[in-house]
Amino acid sequence: MNNLLEQFLSEGRDFLQGIGEKLMQLEDEPNSTPLMTELFRFVHTLKGNSGLFEFPEMTRVLHASEDLMDAVRNGRVGYSQDLADQLLDAMDFVGMLMDEIEATGEISKNHAVPAAEHAQVLRSLLVVSESNADSNSDLHTSSEIKSEVNSLLAELPIFELEESVAEELYLHALEGETAFWVEYKPESDCFFKGEDPLFLMRQVPDTLWRHIILNNTAPILAEMDVYSNQLVFQLLTTAPSEELDDLFRYVPDEIKRIEIPALAFVRPTGNQDDHAIDIDFIDNALALLNKNNISVLTQIINTMLELSAPELWSSSVLRWVLRLLEHEPDNKTAQHALLKSLQTLTAPDWSAPAEHVERSDSKEVEHATTSVNVRKTEEDDELLQNFYVVVNAQREILSLSHKSGFSWTAGRLKSIASTLMGCYRAVNRECNIDNVLERALAENSPTPLLTWLEESLANNEQDVEIEVETDFSEISTSSESTPNALISDHKDAHENVVHNEAKTARRVDEVSTVVPKTLKVDQDKIDRLMNLIGEMVVAKNALPYLANRAETVFGVRDLSREIKAQYAVINRVAEEMQDTIMQVRMMPVSFIFQRFPRMVRDISRKLGKEVELVLEGESTEADKNIVEALSDPLIHIVRNSLDHGLEQPDVRLAAGKNATGKLTIRATQESDRVLIEIMDDGKGIDPKIIKHKAYEKGLIDETTLERISDQDAINLIFAAGFSTVEVISDLSGRGVGMDVVRSAVEKVNGTVGIESQVGKGTRIHLSLPLSMAVTNVIIIESNKQIFGVPMDMVVETVRVPRSQIRTIKHKQTTVLRGRVVPLLSLNQLLARGVEQLPNEDDEFATLIVRVHGEHIGILVDEFRETVDIILKPMAGILGGLSSYSGAALLGDGSVLMVLNPRELI
Amino acid sequence: MAIEYKKSVATFSEFISVEEAEALLEWLLKNPKGKVNFAECTHIHASSLQVLMALKPTIVAEPKDADLAVWLKVALAD
Amino acid sequence: MKHILVIDDAATVRMYHRNILETAGYRVDEAINGIEALEKALVKPYDLYIVDVNMPKLDGYGFLKEFRRQEDLSQTPAIMVTTEAGANDRALGYAAGANLYLTKPIKPHELLSYTRLLLGDLA
Incomplete structure (x- = not known):
């Protein structure tokens, strides 16, 4: 992709974002002139940009949006929710086109019709309001509509018709009898369903023009798959609409049908090589047309026709001018354009907006000045x-x-x-x-x-x-x-x-000296930098080993000390570098927050609820990966709040609440973690219902059902397998895929919690690390192997004497500061049939880890040091082992496998 | 058989069904100068039509069926 | 080498113009609105200004109007480039001080041809 296109896409997305935001703001202040001006400018500039490329579909939609916003800005059209909806839809469509351009470099032809539809919808808003405002605007609106229909035509292939057939169709169309252009694109496997597309197309009555396209994708003919359909059929017919519907009733999705307006048939044909029409004649004719002296105009055209060979292209043009003068006497624009085409020698482009022809007087000057006789380079x-x-x-x-x-x-x-x-x-x-x-x-x-x-x-x-x-x-x-x-x-x-x-x-x-100091950098480059620094951190970690070897193996103590000193310097620089690059990767959570106003608005309107969304702490920053990982869980939670948490306005009023529900999303930073809270003042979650559902689902047994605390019950919604479709429909709280939320958050070392009060509301809080690039792990030894355990899961390390270990119901436990802690042996967890090794005092090294809010002791053989590592997820077959969260290189070049206690236990 | 293959000419008669396509492709690949005769043909299944469109053999006779003739003309025009 | 200031709030358009003009051997600077353009022009006058209409802070009309009041700059030609193609808009552009009013999108050869004309350069 070239730079200009990249620039266009990058800037374009910013504009789309801006347009969305402005529309949201406009909703609150529908009469704000600065907002409207700004909004217009965004749409206007984006349209201008798109015009630099050949993206007619995009430009068309943006053009219509621009016209609409212009009308809004000037007060010709009132701002309404419907209008905002349509514009947002249109912008989504444009965003989708941008994605496609980014992926493929172009816009597929399939978008032509949706584009025209978007434009039409936007223009209809314009038309409705304008005809209300101005009774005189009938002419204008019809030309607007016409230009829209015409722009549809731009997508049509050029069908060649005999002039007499075209004339017939033109007259038919003028009388309101429609002609259709039909494209039939059968599925590739249609032959296996017993279909014969050609047979079907041959059943279409009154076909006037036909065309078949072969899209053979096989590079060599011998490999052509003859039983996979590669044909696309097109035809032009005057058959009635119902008859076509009936014929194609089994394949409606494969049919594209466009009604052809009269003007589309006005296509001069014939021999263009010999253009004998004199420039004086054309000027004369144009002048007569301008003066509306039709009788003389008709006369001179007839004379010219008598003098020219009928098969000439120019003669065809003149015949069409006569037909237009007769049948569409008021369509001066078309008549003018046809006469002009005698000069330019290109058929009029009816798909161009009609106004274009009228307003381009300055351009016409150019053409007129070029005498046809003067042909230089x-x-x-x-x-x-x-x-x-x-x-x-x-x-x-x-x-x-x-x-x-x-x-x-x-x-x-x-x-x-x-x-x-x-x-x-x-x-x-x-x-x-x-x-x-x-x-x-x-x-x-x-x-x-x-x-x-x-x-x-x-x-x-x-x-x-x-x-x-x-x-x-x-x-x-x-x-x-x-x-x-x-x-x-x-x-x-x-x-x-x-x-x-x-x-x-x-x-x-x-505004004295405002110079932008921001740099847009490709994420790949940052990631690469990040990887390099990661490698450097690892390489740097080799120095202490080296120092050790210098002393113990080679016996050079001074060198060892010098290496250590040097290490301290490199270590500091490396840490600073790491810090800085982390800063670069930091982005504000507003990146994901910004989509919520729109989402909340759309969903709440669909549900008929009234919701006020409060966003707080949008400038809180976290690593890009974290922010991105936060996106889906947050959407899930917000959706749940809207669907199941907040009540309908009447229900709220009956409960003595404000009709408008309140949904707050707040981000804060707490030391090295980001906290995200999602709070609503809805109906809350009833623990009783959760308990029963969990019991029915077999997630808890009868004893638990009776004993479980309300809070623990509510926590059950995070349990895997809790939510099913059936639950959603009758559960009075939430629970749609909350286990998905939990696992997504845990994947980036985050935690999730929930509090809820019946009738009062629900608060869900997520806690995530600021950055996930560097992981601090403790190295432990077990069965003569070393493993890493992420420090953020480790609560403490203790040595438990064998005598303190009790076996309750075949499970080993110990009591730690008055709390019963279950104990598990790492060797057992990893399915190694070996006992853990105690130390000389018969104590077992025990890692106390926190898993799903519970403390669990893992017995290992010995603790070692803690290190910072760059955790790399394992690839290939090993990637499927969920008991490991990844692997890292240590300073001495060995590989450290990092355990994932959550999955292990 | 709806298509009869001779040395250099394949003669299509009446209704050419979906099964003919593969043999037609093979024959045309083996006989790059092979010609086709549609005179007695009334319909060609789309599968064979796309083979014809891909290889564009010389036509020795157009179909007597006028409607099919028009379709073949637009399909096999250069 | 002649020096041109391209004034447009759209980075894409600025890059588009820059690519065309630099390929033809002109030096190009950019400004994102009328204010920045005035500041740059006052520091170092250019040989030609290519101005968009609709920009934040100070639009193309405002820029030209102010620009034509500056003794040192005012004699330099300026092209107004915009998507507004109505006769009214053109008159507005001329009234504000444009020497030429062009409608977007401008084809590369068009832009180059007009630039050469206003600067008096032979192709």
Whole structure:
């Protein structure tokens, strides 16, 4: 993917995010002008960006969104929830397209129709409100709709029809009899279902055009899978809609059907090589069309047709112009576009927005200036066209400002002069403008420059074979037609400018030197850096071994000391590096919080509940992996709160609560851990119901059922196998996949807890490490092997004398500070039939670990030191061993297997 | 048999069912200059049609069935 | 080497313009809004300004208006580049001080051709 595209996607996602946020905020302050302006700007800029690429589907949706937001911004359309919903949907769609672009580099054609639908929905919001506001807007709305239908057509393949058939279809379509374009894309395994797609397509009545595409994917023909369908069928038919429905009733998902509007059939055909239509004729015809002198226009076209060979492309164009004049006399845009196509020699693009044709007068100037006779190299041609565009722009500036009594600054005049000089120089023409400029400056008036420009253009006309005259007539007609608009624009412009001036003066001071200092870095690079530092930490750990060897093996004590000193330095630097890179990887939890406003809003609306969401501590940071790991569990919990925790407004009112439920998500940092709390003031969890469900599920036995405390009962919702669909439906609390939440959180060394009070609400709290990159483990020895145990699970290490070990119900236990602690031997846990080795005093080294809130003693042979390691998950077959959480390299190069006590026990 | 293979011409008659596709592909691969005769053919199953579209053999006779002829024309046009 | 300031709040557009202009041998600086553009221009004037309309803090109109009031800068040509294609918008752009008003998306050769024209460079 190229850089520009990457930039586009990265920036685009930021915009989508911003749009979502602004829409949320707008919900609270629906009349906030700054918010709307900002929102419009986001959509507008994103659309602009997408236009740099060939992503018509995306641009189409964004264009419609932009138009809608523009209308909202200007108060033409009121902000509503429905509108926000549609815009959010559209932005989700755009986000999906971005994902696809990122994955494949392009947008699949399949999105064309959904894109058009999104655009249509957005435009319908525009249309409805506008026709309410303005009874005069019928014309406008119909052209809006038309442009939408036309944009659908952009997806159609070019079907070639005989002109007579096309004419027939065109007339049919004008009368409201529809023609359909049908695409049938049978499934690849359809032959095995006894289907014959060709047979089906042959049953379609009134087929006027057909096409078959073969998508053979086999690289060599011999490997072609003949029994896997690779064909796509397309056809054009006038058959009634119901008949098509009936024919394709068994394969509706494989059918794409588009109704074709009349204009789509207006496609000139014929021989294009010999274009004999004279430029004068075209200008003349356009002028007649502008003056609405249809009878003369018809006359000259008929004359031209008599003079030209009928099979010429241009003749076909002229015949279509006549048909349009007859059948769609009011569609000046289309007539104009057709006549124009005689100049450009390309058929009109009906899929382009209709307004485009009307507003592009400045572009037309370019075309008109290019005499068809003058064919130099294309670049020169373009330069010359553009020369006139620029020169005419200066003319427009000079004359328009002149009319409205604009106050001229020397700078304005100079910039126009310098623009003109540049232009003339670029096309190798003389431009003695210095004196003129001096006069203009002296008079502080544009007139001298304007006069010079008019004269210069008049002279140039003789130099180059260019139809400058036509330009000017067109320009003057177009500017005459809207004099009022221009003048009032100028007033606006003037006011606007004055307004901006005041702002500028103030803001220049305010925003003195804001230079962005943020760097966007690819995550891969950070990960790589992280790995390298990890390796360095391990390599560094080799130095103490080396120092030891220097002393014990080689007997060089001084060297040993020096190595140790050096180690201290490297150690410090390595730790700082590690720290810094951790900081880089830190990201605020707002990254996942930001999706909740939208999610809570969507779900609560769907459920008919009223929920106020409070987010706290969004700036709390944690390692990227941790934050990401938090995402799914949090969504799960929030969903549960909304589904099962918070009640319907009437229920709440009846219970004496506020109708609006409150859901709080709070993040805080507590030493080296992040705490996330999710609290709701819903109906809470009834421990009685949990107990019974757990009993029914066989998770607890009868004695436990009677003895279990309420808190322990509530904790049961984290038990695996507790939640099933059946539970969800009648359980008055939560419990949807909470075991999934627990295991996801535990995977990153986190813990989860819950408190709930019936009628009052529920609080779920997650505690996660700030970073998971480095793990502190204690090394233990058992059966002549060493293992690591993560320190965050170890409560303490004790030596338990053999005499203190009691056997209760075949289970070994001991009493530690008045608490009964079950004891397990590591050798047994690892299925090694060897007793643990006690020390000389007959005491067993025991790790007290906390597993699911309980203290358990693990007997080992001996404790060793604690080390920081970079824990790597085990790959391959070993990866399936859940009793290990991973492995790490030690300083001496040996591998340390790290136990996972949770799974072990 | 609905397709009759001779030295250089495969003659299609009446209704060509789904089973013919594999043999047709083999024959066309073995006889790259093999020609096809559709004169008496009334329908070709899509499986054989895609083989024809992939290999584009020379047609010695178009089908008398006008509708099939139109479809084959658009399918086998270059 | 001629020096051009591209003023646009969209990083994608800035990169797009930069790629085109640098390939053609121009030097390009970027500014993300009118304020930053003014600051940069006041420190070191450019040979050409390519200005977007809709930007936060100070938009393209505001920038041009202010820019044309600066004695040292005002004679430099400026191209306004925008998606707003209405005649009104064009008039607004000219009133504010643009020398040329172009509608996005601009094709690379178009941008280059206009740049050369305004700077008086031969291709």
